[in-house]
Amino acid sequence: MSLKIYNTRTKKKETFKPLRAGGVGIYVCGITAYDICHAGHARSAVVFDVIKKYLQYRSYEVTYVKNFTDLDDKIIKKAISEGVSRGISEIADRYIRTYNEDMDALGVDRPTISPRATEHIDGMISLINTLLQKGLAYVVDGDVYYAVEKWKDYGKLSGRTLEDLMAGARVEVNEKKRNPLDFALWKASKEGEPWWDSPWGRGRPGWHIECSVMSQRFLGDTFDIHGGGEDLIFPHHENEIAQSEGASGKPLANFWIHNGFVRIKGEKMSKSLGNTFTIKDMLKNYHPEVLRLFMLTSHYRGPLDFSDDSLDEARLGMDRFYATLKNIRDVPASEMDYSQIFLEKLQGRHREVCDRLAVLSEKFLEAMDDDFNTARAIGYTFDAARLINGYMTDEQFTVCPETLFVLHRAKIYFEEVGRILGLFLDEPDNYFCRARDRKVGESGLDVKEIECLIKERVAAREAKDWEKADEIRRLLAEKRVSLKDTPAGTTWEIE
RNA sequence: GGCGGCAUAGCCAAGUGGCUAAGGCAGCGGUCUGCAAAACCGUUAUUCUCCGGUUCGAGUCCGGAUGCCGCCUCCA
Structure with missing residues (x-):
């Protein structure tokens, strides 16, 4: 038996072979730490957690790297709006902490390594230098852009050509760019933004460069599996390939795995549509394994529609x-x-x-x-x-x-x-009690009273006083408490 | 506008050209049970959106139509 994996790159299932016998390197793009995590983050995390667990079950030694983006426009915006004293790191720390809480609750194993973007600024500067030396990037007024026309394979992951992309261009006008599709590797910092010194002046890195640097740092120029949500295929992963392969001349990852999206009533769940629900909310109503089971009963590449039903x-x-x-x-x-x-x-x-x-x-x-x-x-x-x-x-x-x-x-x-x-x-007992206790809390019923009545009923049943037993069953049913007589005794739950 | 995906029973959802189209939920009939529940057994798609084509054979491959969704802007 051999493992087959669908590769976004080739759009085919391929037999999985690790680069190094017995070991597998996986890089998954993690969250931007600026808000509470929702069902979509949970799905991605659970999918790759199962992939990781299965590879381990198959006796591979897995090195699983998942980054935190702790430097980004949205984080800066949040820090400013909250007037946070320590700036972006305080925001990032907070949401990384809640992310970890959520993942622990969902039974998602911690990655082998969880690097943060701000820990790798030097690496980003040096990678940008390499790209400049290779003629794949250019400097304009303290910004550095990647020149997509210079990279022959641009579009190979998402299956698009530069012409396709141009035709559908919905790109912001930026006169500094030679080609509208060029993307920022480094941005000169504006007033009030965090900055780092660089050969091009004070600035901060673009979004895609961090993943190129961190994956290379921990897994090497070429590694086995690169993953993330399907929305990352373009432009994020496409740009990562352009950066990493442009610099190293070697393939970035052998397998590209992308999970499908979470939907609500047929529509994508996203913050801009305002139809998200958070992991914490779901955990209030459902056992974490119920959430995992739900997510795993449909295929990871397809869409997954969340609803209470x-x-x-x-x-x-x-x-x-x-x-x-x-x-x-x-x-x-x-x-x-x-x-x-x-x-x-x-x-x-x-x-x-x-x-x-x-x-x-x-x-x-x-x-x-x-x-x-x-x-x-x-x-x-x-x-x-x-x-x-x-x-x-x-x-x-x-x-x-x-x-x-x-x-x-x-x-x-x-x-x-x-x-x-x-x-x-x-x-098992804990599983059922957790579900029941949650409902008891909501209903405001008195557990002692219920259990007292059950004892009475047990006694009545032993005396074969069916009338009284049924009366108690009926009494409790009115409070939405249903009884189950099993060989091991009577159990109860809330409807 | 450019690129791509999906369409399977009342609902959710697998399905790698070839034995009787997984599984779950709901429903119905039965067994069991003081009653009830659970559990078990049986049953529920002559057919996979529609129309053509390839093939001895297609839910599965190809072409077209319709509908839904996604990416191209931050996104898991």
């Missing part, structure tokens, strides 16, 4: 998984020893379940190998849940060494899948 649906799916996990865990394993059970010795249903689980496990990996098809992979995982539920609710089911062996296998299956997707990491 679709998130609620994802929650039901997640409930299903955790119910299965709870059932497995609640089997009284006690002291029963199954160390003498081996797959080869198993027969009948036990053997059949193990075999089918093994097939599902294989199919899961096949799906992941096919351009990280998490949607299909999760489909097989639902099959596995049904398989195990069926096994456990069968009337022949009894707790015995064979059963424990099979359930142990199931547990391993879910752990393996969960490690790759970043799911099933919570304790």
